[in-house]
Amino acid sequence: MTRVFILFGCIYDVTMIDKSFGNTTICFELSIGSSGYLNPQQLANHEFASSITRLYPRIPIDNNAQHFRLPIDLQKPVIFTKYTFFDYSYRMTLTNRLKNAADYMFKLIREFExxxxxxxxxxxxxxQYKKIEEYLHTLPCGCGQQKTNATNFGITGGVHATLSEVLNFSMPSLRMNSLDEKRRKKIFHNLESLKGWITKDIDFDETKRFEIVKVLYKIARALRQLAFDVQPSLPDIFLWMICDSKRVAYSRLSPEDLLYSTCEGEKGLYNGRIQTLFLQKPRTSDKPIKPSMNAKIQIFLWLGTEEQELNIFKQLPPGFDIPQSKLSNDIKYIQYNGKSFYELRCHCYKARSLNASDETGFSDPYLSITAGNETQTTPILKQSLCPQWNITLVFRNLMHVGSRETAEQTIGNVVVECYDYDESDNGSDLIGRLSTTAKLDLFNGDESKKDSLFQWYEFKLGEKRAGEVLAVFELNEVNS
Incomplete structure (x- = not known):
């Protein structure tokens, strides 16, 4: 049976656009399979296409000559496309049950550790160990309620089956093929094995505690691996940045991660939330791709069936004028009516194990931190791979639209780059980069807690480790 799927996106911010893209105007295109993907002729005249935004000029970021941003303030551009495809939602919901279970397991294990x-x-x-053990044995959906039978598997009711019940219950109406059946049996038998790993006598002797943690992490990773499905349910999703009618950078996403469901366990990890994406350039040769930023985009993405369309605007951060009609080509943006302001504080203590960039075997490192529409830097420390800055950088008057609960997802995003200072014409060399989220009201006015909340964040250059920084990032609402 075929169904009409809706892929929807709302862009909240675009920043850190690399200067190499020039002074041209920029737009974005959202596609799934062939739906939403425009040919060159359509790109040149796309005013009436729903899958592409209008053109935006780029504007500078304060204190940052390398990157630019788009002027997206209270009007947030909307893009969407509809795609008719065979309904294999049961594959995606099973994948999401396993992904969400693994995600929650990792959370419990981190608390235990x-x-x-x-x-x-x-x-x-x-x-705590018994809590983890009980969770693995039941694997509830996460909605807060469970049912005692699986007669309504696949139907969005108020209570839902545990994962074991889902795997044990047969649904002929889903018309699963032989690979689907084999996958279900494999998952069921592997889950039984994992339960055997965790159900045993535990000795919390100090010499054995971290061995227990290793086993628990192994179980969580096994859950995540079980989520992989060799049969694609829907084509991958692409978000393209377009300059001068040319696709110059993109992000590729898995459809199940954006899938909507009323069951929390079956919902995609990123459905109904604003996520931060870092775009990459398409590979045009065998040469390695340079580890440049290209662009950072904060976007709300949603995927569901046509019957679920009304839930799109219910999940968006509140504070905007809700469109009076269903999705149409006339809806190009949503208008927010109010805004609030926040202050972001970056406490940067020191770094360690940085990559050496100079011939001397050392670097001259400094940090460049971007939050909102501003970039700030730390002092340059000469000839060091373990510099100690012990400095706090404050970003004031960061504008936020939406509820307080969504502030961390948007303006709380922080990009920290570590550079080796170089006076030559080529400029400073990138040592590594990381992205993290500042926590709202982290100290609650009690600065004495700061020292205990410092943690190590890992820099990466491409996929390679490039060192670590010890820091704390906090977000606080201020009176406008």
């Missing part, structure tokens, strides 16, 4: 490092008592550790 934190308590080990904090020298918690054996009773507390046992209580």
């Amino acid at each position: 934190f308590n080990i490092n904090s020298k918690a008592s054996d009773d507390i550790l046992m209580q």
